[in-house]
Amino acid sequence: MKLLCTWLVFNLFATLWLNAVCERQRFDDYRVYRLLPEKEEHLTVLKPLEAHKDNVIFIDTPKLRKMDVLVRQTYEEKFLSLLREAGILQQLLDDNPQATLELDIEPVADANRRSDDYSWTQYHELNDTYQWLENMAGKYPEVASVFVAGQSYENRELRGLRIAYKAEQEADTRQAIFLEAGMHAREWISPATANYFANELLTSEQPAIQQLARAYIWYILPHANPDGYVYTHTQNRMWRKTRSPQAKDCFGTDPNRNWGFHWREVGASAEPCSESYAGPKAFSERETETLSQYLRSLPEPIFMYIAMHSFSQLLLYPFGHTSALPGNHRDLDRIFSAAVSGMKRRFGTRYTGGNVYDAIYPAAGSSMDWAYGELGVKYAFTYELRPSGYSFWTGFRLPASQIVPTGQETTDSLLEMVNAAKALSP
Numbered sequence: 001m002k003l004l005c006t007w008l009v010f011n012l013f014a015t016l017w018l019n020a021v022c023e024r025q026r027f028d029d030y031r032v033y034r035l036l037p038e039k040e041e042h043l044t045v046l047k048p049l050e051a052h053k054d055n056v057i058f059i060d061t062p063k064l065r066k067m068d069v070l071v072r073q074t075y076e077e078k079f080l081s082l083l084r085e086a087g088i089l090q091q092l093l094d095d096n097p098q099a100t101l102e103l104d105i106e107p108v109a110d111a112n113r114r115s116d117d118y119s120w121t122q123y124h125e126l127n128d129t130y131q132w133l134e135n136m137a138g139k140y141p142e143v144a145s146v147f148v149a150g151q152s153y154e155n156r157e158l159r160g161l162r163i164a165y166k167a168e169q170e171a172d173t174r175q176a177i178f179l180e181a182g183m184h185a186r187e188w189i190s191p192a193t194a195n196y197f198a199n200e201l202l203t204s205e206q207p208a209i210q211q212l213a214r215a216y217i218w219y220i221l222p223h224a225n226p227d228g229y230v231y232t233h234t235q236n237r238m239w240r241k242t243r244s245p246q247a248k249d250c251f252g253t254d255p256n257r258n259w260g261f262h263w264r265e266v267g268a269s270a271e272p273c274s275e276s277y278a279g280p281k282a283f284s285e286r287e288t289e290t291l292s293q294y295l296r297s298l299p300e301p302i303f304m305y306i307a308m309h310s311f312s313q314l315l316l317y318p319f320g321h322t323s324a325l326p327g328n329h330r331d332l333d334r335i336f337s338a339a340v341s342g343m344k345r346r347f348g349t350r351y352t353g354g355n356v357y358d359a360i361y362p363a364a365g366s367s368m369d370w371a372y373g374e375l376g377v378k379y380a381f382t383y384e385l386r387p388s389g390y391s392f393w394t395g396f397r398l399p400a401s402q403i404v405p406t407g408q409e410t411t412d413s414l415l416e417m418v419n420a421a422k423a424l425s426p
Contacts, residue, residue, distance in 0.1 A: 025236040027101065030057070030070040032094035035083070037064055045086040050274040051248065055079070059238065061269065061276035063361050070097065101237060101397075120196060120407065122400045123188045126156070126230050129195060129222060133161050140202055142166065147219065150290025152227045153244040158291060160221035163201050165214040175303035176217040177418065178295065180367060183256045183307065185228025185239050186396045189385050189406055190308040194222045196407030197414060212415055215422070217300050224367075225255050225287055238396065242285050246272035253279035256309075257363065258288045259370035262321035267363035278365055288367070295375060304379040304421060305371035306414070311395040312360070313351045314384035315339055315413075318372045320356035321364035328378060329355070335379060335420045342416030346409050349386070356382070379421045385410065 037043055046062045049055075055075035059068045071079050083090050094100055118124070118132045137144045143165055150158040167174065181194035198220040201213040223229050227243040241252025250273040257268035260282035264270065268278035283289040295302070317332045319325075326332065333354075340351040353359045356366070372380035386398055386406050398406070 027097040029073050032097050033069055034091050034093050035067050036089040042088050050271045053273045058275050120403050125233050126226055130159050149221050149294040153286050154227045156226040161198050163218040174217050176300040177304045178219045179306045180221045180224050181308040182223040183225055185225050185232045187310040189310045189398045191222035192403045193407050193410050194220055197411050200411050240275050248272050253277050253285050255288050257365040258285050259365050259367050261370040261373045262364040265321045265364040268365055302377045305377045307368045307382040310385040311387050312384040313388040315351050315353040316356045316382040318369050320366050320369050323357045331424050338420035339413045339417035343409050343413035346412055349409050
């Protein structure tokens, strides 16, 4: 009886502890402000606040022109006083961010659904998508197979779908196209779009897409940061980074600042609490290190590397660490023009862009730049998908009703992009 009571007490405390630890983060006592820093001196004032993670939550890395932050109400007066003294303009965007978050809570997907039931009308949890990948490989065994491109800090697989139709010639000289998504955890539309495109490669009856599917060996990796993605579903919808423990009781590294190409030179932070923390060293994260090793090990030469992020409706190419253009920038511009034209054709969706440094902001250490500069992939691009708005509080929460149109127009764009690159290649 004593042992039973001890067991019951232990389990009670364990349950209470798990409930406390696993409770989803709420933002009832925060407000969302948009800051309009106009000069570097303003950023010098703002950047030290990244360490005040309990009072100020930077939704994006401090940068000129526009940035959004969550400010705890008990710290609000001090925060606004600091802005006034520095001459930084601000505006209140949302005085009840928790209520705004609750407007777009998605229904939980069924992890045991069949591949035929996998819906494009909702965002899916990680296990649900991984099961879908397995189901698709089982449904199309001669074409599709599941690959593992690495491991996460919490020992999850970086699992993707390899699509390789039977070669039309005896000697298979096809090159690979690698499409990576979900590097930033909160950008749910990027893995959803990657999976939509993979489904099109396997099921579309359009001759142009069928030809595209057969012309290359496709590697589709929907979740390059699975730990972070799970965390957005269980605890903090706005989580961006990985989940590895860092200094100052902070967690995570920005995996798209952690790649070993001009690492932490610009547009990345050395502050462990920062949203753009580049890590203690290049490839410090298990996700980026193992993925880079996998990319180096591919048996086929990589024709194109594509990264999917959100948001802003931009199409970007190297570099992020410098305004100097890559050697083949004229070819990249031609491909860019074809891709944004394809994106616009179906719904009129307008994309802009160019090289990262000038089109969005300086940002070193990305997977795209590493693929281009270190791996030697001649054609490397990053999509910043819908929406086009500028509110970082709302932009990452694209309604699930937009998954299909985003997937459709992005498929159109990818078709034009790859065909334009093919026309430039011998």
